[in-house]
Amino acid sequence: MSRNVGVIGLGAMGLGVARSLLRAGFAVHACDVRAQVLESFAAEGGIACATPAALGGKCDVVVTVVVNAAQTETVLFGADGKSGAVSAMKPGGVVLACATVSPAFAIDLGKRIEAAGLQLLDAPLSGGAARAASGEMTMMTSGPAAAYAACEDVLEAIAGKVYRLGDSHGAGSKVKIINQLLAGVHIAAAAEAMALGLREGVDPDALYDVITHSAGNSWMFENRVPHILAGDYTPLSAVDIFVKDLGLVLDTARTSKFPLPLSAAAHQMFMMASTAGHGGEDDSAVIKIFPGIDVPKGDKK
Numbered sequence: 542m543s544r545n546v547g548v549i550g551l552g553a554m555g556l557g558v559a560r561s562l563l564r565a566g567f568a569v570h571a572c573d574v575r576a577q578v579l580e581s582f583a584a585e586g587g588i589a590c591a592t593p594a595a596l597g598g599k600c601d602v603v604v605t606v607v608v609n610a611a612q613t614e615t616v617l618f619g620a621d622g623k624s625g626a627v628s629a630m631k632p633g634g635v636v637l638a639c640a641t642v643s644p645a646f647a648i649d650l651g652k653r654i655e656a657a658g659l660q661l662l663d664a665p666l667s668g669g670a671a672r673a674a675s676g677e678m679t680m681m682t683s684g685p686a687a688a689y690a691a692c693e694d695v696l697e698a699i700a701g702k703v704y705r706l707g708d709s710h711g712a713g714s715k716v717k718i719i720n721q722l723l724a725g726v727h728i729a730a731a732a733e734a735m736a737l738g739l740r741e742g743v744d745p746d747a748l749y750d751v752i753t754h755s756a757g758n759s760w761m762f763e764n765r766v767p768h769i770l771a772g773d774y775t776p777l778s779a780v781d782i783f784v785k786d787l788g789l790v791l792d793t794a795r796t797s798k799f800p801l802p803l804s805a806a807a808h809q810m811f812m813m814a815s816t817a818g819h820g821g822e823d824d825s826a827v828i829k830i831f832p833g834i835d836v837p838k839g840d841k842k
Contacts, residue, residue: 550616561676597628721786780819
């Protein structure tokens with residue numbers, strides 16, 4: 542019989558995780574608040590579960606691919622602290638917690654999971670929807686050896702690279718928020734550069750071509766600026782994600798009074814974009830905070 546694995550959260554990355562597990566031959570149980578998404582996944586061969594607890598009762602490994610700590614808390618423990626996936630899982634089961642959260646939350650989550658007779662991998666993801674769909678994500682993980690041993694096959698199915706960053710929960714989340722520091726600053730810098738180019742009348746397509754073949758390039762510039770050139774701000778990763786993630790970066794540094802001037806400036810840029818009504822748009826929409834520039838409206842495809 543196929544091994545039972547659960548995925549809670551079928552967003553852009555969670556759906557890719559679930560599909561990768563299906564391709565690898567697992568019996569994939571899924572839970573999401575959107576009934577239509579669940580129905581579609583069931584039509585592909587997945588097993589729809591109405592609640593996290595219903596999923597947890599059937600699975601040896603549960604992967605949570607939700608947005609933040611609050612959603613992680615809800616799906617694992619329930620609104621009442623008792624009725625989530627954890628309450629239904631069999632002793633020895635493993636939770637892979639993949640949301641970007643504070644290291645302090647990850648450490649506390651590990652203690653609570655272990656108190657319930659289960660195991661946790663602090664396992665945030667990177668790579669976006671495309672790499673999730675192909676099973677080639679990067680995972681920044683930490684946790685006890687026994688947890689890795691219990692889900693090696695799952696990790697192999699969903700990730701191209703699994704970094705083992707220590708046996709203590711929280712180490713994975715520390716590395717992830719540092720990655721998010723760079724990602725957020727690079728997106729903000731890319732938007733600022735393109736805004737200046739537009740203001741100065743430089744052809745935006747030519748500017749993109751030059752930068753992507755020059756020393757000023759970054760992965761985020763190369764990946765996000767095409768959204769600006771197309772005027773397409775359909776969210777793959779939204780502005781509000783970086784309001785949250787850069788907030789986590791700053792909160793973590795604040796506890797040790799460590800200065801992060803570039804992170805703070807980028808955070809303010811995403812906050813401005815969100816306050817202006819762009820929080821649900823693609824994170825490249827941070828360019829819209831700059832006044833007096835001609836941002837493409839979708840005429841370039």
